[in-house]
Amino acid sequence: MVTSPRLGTGANQEAIRRHNLSTMLRHVHLAGPTSRAELTTAMGLNRSTIGGLAGELAELGLTTTAPASTGARQGAGRPSQSVAAADDGPFVVAVDLGVDRIIVARIGLAGLVHERAEEPVGGDREAWRVAADIAALVRRVADGAPSGAPMVGIGIAVPGLVRRRDGLVRLAPNLGWVDVSPGPMVLAALGVDVPVVIGNDADLGALAEHHRGVGVAIEDLVYVSGHVGVGAGVVAGGVPLAGAGGYAGEIGHLRLTAGGGECHCGNHGCFETAVGASAIAETVGCPPERLAGLEAVLEAFDTAPPGLGAIGREVGEGLAGIVNAFNPRMVVMGGYFRFLYRLVPGDVTAGLDSATLPAPRESVTLCLPGLGSDSVLLGAAELALEPLLADPVGVLRAPRLSPTA
Template sequence: MPSAGRTGVGTNQEDVRRHNLGTVLGHVHRAGRISRAELTARMGLNRSTIAGLVTELESLGLTEQVKPSGTRISAGRPSVDVRTRAGAYVLATDVRVDGLTVARVGIGGAVEARATGPIPSSHDPEAIGDSVVELMRLVVKDVKADAALVGIGVSVPGIIRAEDGLVRFAPNLGWHDVPFAQILADRITTPGRPVLGNDADLGALAEHLRGAGVGVDDLIYLSGEVGVGAGVIVGGRPLEGSGGYAGEIGHLPFTPDGKLCHCGSRGCWETEIGAPAIALAVGCPPDRVAALDEFLNGVSEASPDLRTVGRNLGRGLAAAVNLLNPRVIVLGGYLRALYPLVSEDVDAGLGAHALTAPRELVKVSVPGLGGDSVLLGAAELAFGALLRDPVACLATACHDVESVLAS
């Protein structure tokens, strides 16, 4: 048994310091700019400790100290503000059934560059991996020489095994047990492995941290694409389930003996409110579902069929409200463009089926981050290692971006 001497104490002190360093960076990362006085209040540490941590983050190229902004409201020496610097970035990828988006996202959550492209029609994972890497090459062309790549995060519309990035099931891509994290790792020569997450889970994460759910501890983000999934925040923490597979709300039974779903069942909720159902209601041809937002934006008045989709959306949301009692429900994907057209029908379906007490507490909202919720959620996933331990992460980060992407 190892002794509990000075080495153990020193190690513990170092662990605490690194933990505090990551916590300070997390506050600055999420706020973009925050005063040292506010950091002191939030963390419960003394001013000299906070000053030391901030100085270390500055030496790592992650933050900088600047004169305080705004009007002083108290006497005495003004506190210095701390803001992010462009010293670290991640690559975030959103894999959708109808296309791909890759972005370079800096510390602080700002999108510095983005590229979009079609998804291979075969949905072959290897071909998609090649396409993702091509888009990554585009977004790192103008990256600063001293900036460090600290992570790669990927959103996939499917059930992800968190421990190794295995896509257990992505019905709308036709994937079963696809090792997509490894497929990308084989093409990208970074020390760290790409991390994968479910699209709805990542949308919920981003909206909770930066969007319509800031300050809200109980939230549902509904990802409405070809399929429908839910990311759930309960008590300020993500609801993951025992295997990380929670949130497949689109596959809850909705219409007995209804339409055949991509998952193999019949009557799933997503068959009534997913992109194919919306497209049918607005006259969008099946081969143009990728342009569904354009069709919805061109609708001035909802048709009876579209209003039916709205009522079905409200009825399904009522089940989620009764089960989870959220404060906010954020409608993402195509549902973001649908909701303004059928909000009264959604509210009617919700009111008819939700219990009064939880219904009175919930607000239905469009994303505060627009169409970037899932993409920024993938970025937050990729920043995880840096925010846990900035020193260790930067020690293995890539500064030579030309060597990152295999030719």
């Protein structure tokens, strides 16, 4: 009889310890400062084990401890201490790459944004030039990190189809990119070797809103991203829906009308041609050279300008297909859709009502992002932080170069 090899007692105990460290760190990362008493209940471990795990995370520079509030006290004895993410601990750099601007931030555990920088994208949008601009911004925000705090990863959100297994951008039509690998280009420009992960901007917006935004505890949601183009990130049953290659959610390229306008993707009549930034800008009188500032233009309106209601209705009609297909409980209106929905909520709702099947319409709510304009940026940070959350000991023991060296 052939039997599978079994881990020795020491190896098994080490695996359990590292699993428990990961569980505690992830809880603090998502829930914020948590008393040891609450962690004891949540993790089902005894107080001494929780104390040991908290001490080890603190030694790794990941957490700090402080007296908890009196409400966290359970039973007799001293009040339970609170475990919180360390302000000066390991960090990642998150990048929100738009068609016209790059936003970069140094972000720590618990989604703490420590420093950010922003620059416009150059006119030619060549990948190597954009990568060099990203690298310069990464270095700028990383240089401000506390001494000894390691950068454990870089997360980049891209407005395009990103292959899940290796981060290859198969198509970013509004950037003019086809089969581009921005990660190695950024690392080459930085001259360092840290993990770089790439994700679709709408997928990462959905991830962040589900983890720490308006979608916390919502198992089925769609985050609709509106910048220059249109995309969607889907969370189904609490799990991000990526598709076979990672390309799910490209709602901007659903073909709505056979005789519609030409889209950047090469097709005609895409949803994006009707409700994308160019269509909205033309309707509200925003000149093409101010397209990058469309969100600010929409935000300045107290009432909807003429014609915006018609676009709002088209937004709702397009969302109806998504609601019918995925039956979400929540649709989060991100990017410039935040301001469009504020101005014409009735038109968006009317469009949704007109084309959604009654059953899925009953359970869905349209809402604004809980994270405001930072949904995509914080989603990129979540993606980059995941290896640290999964195995804090393994990541922090790995040899790593500092970006400021």
